[in-house]
Amino acid sequence: MSNSFNNSNTTVETKTKTKLQKPKLYKVILLNDDYTPMEYVVKLLKIIFKKSDAEAVNIMLMVHEKGSGVCGVFTKEIAETKVSTVVNMAKKDQHPLKCIMEEE
Template sequence: MTTETPIPTIHEPDTDTITIPRIEYVVISDTDLEKPYRVVIENDEVTPMDFVVEVLRVHFGLQRVRAIAIMLTAHHEGHALVGVYPFEEAQDRVYAAHNDARNAGYPLSFYLEPDE
């Protein structure tokens, strides 16, 4: 008696839509890398407040009370300062926060600006 191994099948998606990720390049000098950058959070009407607080705690190392204060400032004023970091650290923290938000299906957004 012989046993036949089943041949695996490949299922193609039912859509012809291809999503191309948006890539943004930032060119910055070594001098600018040394300067501090402000991380600013923007308010949106979709991301739950408790999720925002958790992202601030996890990715920016904030205590709960401070994270709540920043979240409420952004909620009422449209944006709030999260912290000031060297450029690469700020960029890494924002990337990680955006990644967690997108994976959870939320449009939570941060941006960087030079701290002058």
């Protein structure tokens, strides 16, 4: 009788740790112009960015007084969508409002 060890049915599992990275965040910024009505900017902030009346007015005043204002911070895809929505809505309503995004 022979004692032999057969490894043909043995499997080895290895675990690999993957370090997840948080996605980069981007600020969506409205830029001031001399033509878009303040009320329109407040309306956009409430509709697109879900801001309260007070928050929308504060951001609008910052845009008016400082030249720009941050509407929110989002992942890249969401920030791109917000910028596009603002620009398209303003263009449709014949306002020259500009909106950009910057990496935070």
